[in-house]
Amino acid sequence: MSSGSPIRVLPTPPRVVVPLRQHIGAPPEPVAGPKTLVSFGQKLGECRAFVSAPVHSPLSGTVERHTTLTLPTGIRTVAVPVSASGDNLSGRALLDEILGGDWDYERIKDVDPDEIAARVQDAGIVGLGGATFPTHVKLISAREKGVELLIVNGCECEPYLTADHRMMLEAARAVLCGALLAARACGGAGIAVAVEDNKLDAVRALEREAAGTGIRVVTVKTKYPMGGERELVPAVTGRLIPSGGLPLDVGVVVINVGTAAAIARAVLRGGALTHRVVTVTGAVHQPGNLLAPIGAACRDLLDFCGGIKPDAARIVAGGPMMGFALADLDTPLTKGTSGLVVLRREDVEREAETECIRCARCVDVCPTGLVPTKIALAARNELWDRAEKLHASDCIECGCCAYVCPARIPLVQLIKVAKARLAEIRRTAAERP
Amino acid sequence: MNNAPGKENTPLAQAPTLSVGPSPHMVSRDLSTRRMMADVIIALLPVIVVSFYIFRWFAIYHLLLAVITCVSVEALSMRLLRRPPTIQDGSAVVTGLIFALSLPGTAPWYVNLIGAAAGIFLGKVVFGGLGQNIFNPAMVGRAFVMIAFPAAMGASGYVSQSTGVDILTSATPLTALKQMGQGTSLMHLLMGDTNGSLGETSALACLVGGFYLCARGTASWRIPAGVLLAVTIISSAAYLIHPTPHWTPLHHLSAGALLLGAFFIATDPVTSPVTRKGRWTFGIGIGTLVMLIRYLSGYPEGVMFSVLLMNSAAPLVDRLTVPLPLGGSPGKRKP
Ligand code: SF4
Ligand code: SF4
Numbered sequence: 001m002s003s004g005s006p007i008r009v010l011p012t013p014p015r016v017v018v019p020l021r022q023h024i025g026a027p028p029e030p031v032a033g034p035k036t037l038v039s040f041g042q043k044l045g046e047c048r049a050f051v052s053a054p055v056h057s058p059l060s061g062t063v064e065r066h067t068t069l070t071l072p073t074g075i076r077t078v079a080v081p082v083s084a085s086g087d088n089l090s091g092r093a094l095l096d097e098i099l100g101g102d103w104d105y106e107r108i109k110d111v112d113p114d115e116i117a118a119r120v121q122d123a124g125i126v127g128l129g130g131a132t133f134p135t136h137v138k139l140i141s142a143r144e145k146g147v148e149l150l151i152v153n154g155c156e157c158e159p160y161l162t163a164d165h166r167m168m169l170e171a172a173r174a175v176l177c178g179a180l181l182a183a184r185a186c187g188g189a190g191i192a193v194a195v196e197d198n199k200l201d202a203v204r205a206l207e208r209e210a211a212g213t214g215i216r217v218v219t220v221k222t223k224y225p226m227g228g229e230r231e232l233v234p235a236v237t238g239r240l241i242p243s244g245g246l247p248l249d250v251g252v253v254v255i256n257v258g259t260a261a262a263i264a265r266a267v268l269r270g271g272a273l274t275h276r277v278v279t280v281t282g283a284v285h286q287p288g289n290l291l292a293p294i295g296a297a298c299r300d301l302l303d304f305c306g307g308i309k310p311d312a313a314r315i316v317a318g319g320p321m322m323g324f325a326l327a328d329l330d331t332p333l334t335k336g337t338s339g340l341v342v343l344r345r346e347d348v349e350r351e352a353e354t355e356c357i358r359c360a361r362c363v364d365v366c367p368t369g370l371v372p373t374k375i376a377l378a379a380r381n382e383l384w385d386r387a388e389k390l391h392a393s394d395c396i397e398c399g400c401c402a403y404v405c406p407a408r409i410p411l412v413q414l415i416k417v418a419k420a421r422l423a424e425i426r427r428t429a430a431e432r433p
Numbered sequence: 434m435n436n437a438p439g440k441e442n443t444p445l446a447q448a449p450t451l452s453v454g455p456s457p458h459m460v461s462r463d464l465s466t467r468r469m470m471a472d473v474i475i476a477l478l479p480v481i482v483v484s485f486y487i488f489r490w491f492a493i494y495h496l497l498l499a500v501i502t503c504v505s506v507e508a509l510s511m512r513l514l515r516r517p518p519t520i521q522d523g524s525a526v527v528t529g530l531i532f533a534l535s536l537p538g539t540a541p542w543y544v545n546l547i548g549a550a551a552g553i554f555l556g557k558v559v560f561g562g563l564g565q566n567i568f569n570p571a572m573v574g575r576a577f578v579m580i581a582f583p584a585a586m587g588a589s590g591y592v593s594q595s596t597g598v599d600i601l602t603s604a605t606p607l608t609a610l611k612q613m614g615q616g617t618s619l620m621h622l623l624m625g626d627t628n629g630s631l632g633e634t635s636a637l638a639c640l641v642g643g644f645y646l647c648a649r650g651t652a653s654w655r656i657p658a659g660v661l662l663a664v665t666i667i668s669s670a671a672y673l674i675h676p677t678p679h680w681t682p683l684h685h686l687s688a689g690a691l692l693l694g695a696f697f698i699a700t701d702p703v704t705s706p707v708t709r710k711g712r713w714t715f716g717i718g719i720g721t722l723v724m725l726i727r728y729l730s731g732y733p734e735g736v737m738f739s740v741l742l743m744n745s746a747a748p749l750v751d752r753l754t755v756p757l758p759l760g761g762s763p764g765k766r767k768p
Contacts, residue, residue, distance in 0.1 A: 230759060230760070234759075240759060240760040241759075241760045242760045243757075243758050243759070243760045245760065312451065313450075313451060313452055314451055314452050314453065314454065314458060315451060316456075316458050318456075320456075320457060320458045320459045321456060321457040321458070321459070322456050322457070323456055323458065324456065325452070325453035325454055325455075325456075325458065326451075326453070327453050341458075343458055343459065347458065347459050348452060348454065348458055348459070350460065351465060354466055354522065354563075354564075355562060355563055355564030355565065356564050357466055357469070357524075357563060357564050357702050357703050358564065358702045358703050358704075358705070358707050359469065359651075359702040360653060360702065360706075360707040360708075360712070361464065361650070363707050363708060363709070364653075364709075367759070368758050368759045369756045369757065369758050369759050370756075370758055371707060371708060371751075371755060371756065373707055374707070374751070374755075389755065390755055391755075391757075391758040394758035394759070394760075397456075399456055399457030402457050402460065403457050403459065403460050403461050404460075404461050404464055405460070405464070406464040406465045406466045406468065406469055407466055407564075408460065408465075410455060412455070412456065412457065413455050
């Protein structure tokens with residue numbers, strides 16, 4: 001729906017509210033108190049832990065009193081409001097600063113590989129595909145373990161989202177620069193950009209820019225959840241990630257295209273991660289892809305897209321399969337928000353749940369090869385060792401099973417409960433001497 | 434929640450009420466329990482049409498009686514148990530149709546009535562309703578009347594095609610084989626102008642409906658594939674050892690309730706396993722049991738018993754065939 005619309009820049013909002021804890025790992029400490037004047041890209045939150053990332057101001061302006069809020073993911077965090085001053089970059093200038101302009105491959109050779117991870121951490125870069133895992137941790141462990149291949153994930157993580165697609169079309173060079181830098185940081189891995197076969201224009205754009213760099217552009221089948229690492233790595237390399245393992249275990253590291261572009265900007269231009277591209281789609285009047293400051297209210301993005309249509313019934317941060325429903329339109333955009341999908345009443349309406357008729361559609365569709373119906377049953381009856389035997393912890397929460405279930409059983413929720421419970425059991429078992 | 438308080442001039446001011454809920458936020462529209470049951474009924478149409486043609490009013494009245502009985506018994510039981518009504522899911526209609534199609538045309542009305550009621554009540558309601566039952570309700574009903582009224586369950590005749598009124602008495606193809614060593618031509622087995630239960634006579638009708646069901650994904654193709662595979666292998670082996678030109682493996686495949694059973698009875702999702710390997714196992718098990726019963730027992734046909742036996746094994750089969758997750762290795766212990 002929005003793949004044909006070029007990235008537009010959201011006009012600078014009068015105020016942003018930047019949550020400090022947006023990623024997996026330790027929450028950063030606030031470093032800019034109320035009434036401080038901050039400039040574009042200045043740190044608002046700093047972290048001491050290794051698995052964490054700082055947070056920066058997307059605007060020049062004045063810090064207001066800190067607040068606490070709950071993100072749609074259920075994470076509670078301190079947030080720093082900043083009201084904009086009059087001298088912020090906007091429009092074309094901002095787009096050029098972040099994605100556009102000249103990206104020179106020559107300069108990459110001069111970058112000290114040991115410095116890249118530190119710069120990435122300092123710029124607050126986390127996985128922009130939605131996972132929000134701090135990227136420097138990935139790069140450092142990749143370097144320690146040694147990887148052969150860096151895959152740049154150009155598959156949209158969910159249906160309806162087009163932010164990565166536009167990024168590859170409009171900022172292919174920035175993405176490839178970031179990939180070259182990331183590979184350099186990992187100790188010189190080969191690079192493959194994986195793109196779904198419904199985005200051949202992106203493949204062409206990337207191939208044009210990749211000429212002479214040794215970067216391969218690989219097309220993979222368009223099939224949700226191809227954007228997941230567990231699906232993507234085998235599709236590109238033929239290697240299966242072992243159950244409970246990471247791509248690192250098969251010598252691969254995966255980064256998202258948005259993350260790659262952010263790395264390029266951090267290392268070559270010294271810019272922090274302050275903006276991201278977000279797809280706004282569904283029941284809005286002008287769906288599109290926006291470059292928006294992290295911390296902007298979802299309401300600002302929806303308004304800029306012409307507002308929601310009268311039959312809108314739910315707004316989801318992320319995609320329709322794994323995203324989180326917004327309870328408040330003032331919820332700020334975070335680093336992991338790849339889209340805002342406005343669903344209509346008929347999309348979200350459900351018939352009442354009925355008994356499982358054991359039709360096995362969930363089994364046939366599960367990309368991980370699980371038996372969702374039985375895990376859900378075990379979770380309902382609180383039979384945790386049964387859930388363990390059914391490999392509940394391997395579930396990637398893609399939602400495919402609940403999507404096809406004719407009995408409308410909340411399979412994913414039940415499986416998530418089982419996963420959480422099993423993780424807890426494992427934790428207590430590990431603590432016991 | 435009601436959004437946009439105090440922001441009257443934004444387009445969001447006229448926005449509707451928004452809801453929150455867990456992911457996934459969309460579901461596939463064309464899948465629902467009702468839709469699946471409707472599919473089964475559509476797939477049964479060729480079989481029903483042939484049974485109308487071969488058995489005339491016997492077929493019409495048995496089908497009607499069984500469906501009405503099944504639906505009313507289910508409605509009544511739910512009422513008495515003070516449980517929410519369940520007949521709208523359509524599964525009672527399917528049970529009624531399949532039960533009737535497994536009856537001989539000459540069965541008396543009370544056999545139908547008692548069997549259909551027993552099928553729904555003993556086969557489904559006492560287990561807690563659709564999804565909880567272990568045995569295929571239609572087969573439970575049939576087993577019940579088979580034991581209660583063995584004499585009435587012999588298929589003794591069908592309506593003559595030439596006059597449309599006269600009843601031709603004859604043995605079913607499998608009984609003729611068992612008792613007199615008589616064959617039946619493949620053409621008759623295919624088209625269905627033989628004696629037998631209402632829905633089993635035409636192999637062609639079962640195949641057409643069965644393919645539709647598998648193509649829609651409503652029935653798992655692995656189950657009928659398993660049944661047919663086992664029957665083909667066993668009957669071919671037997672044929673090679675002891676050739677019987679009047680009764681080839683093809684006869685075994687197309688005679689009796691085999692195809693009706695493989696495509697419509699064994700594929701009842703509730704009472705079959707859910708794993709891929711489990712479904713193969715289930716199908717192969719049924720096919721093997723059918724052949725054992727046909728060759729070794731006093732009964733000419735054994736689809737019903739085979740299905741019921743494998744139904745009881747389904748939970749075990751599921752447990753033994755839990756697939757390895759993507760990237761999992763056998764015997765791997767998680768930390
Ligand atoms: S898809 Fe739903 S009804 Fe079918 S087996 Fe799975 S949980 Fe049961
Ligand atoms: S959410 Fe469902 S389909 Fe997806 S991995 Fe988990 S069990 Fe399988």
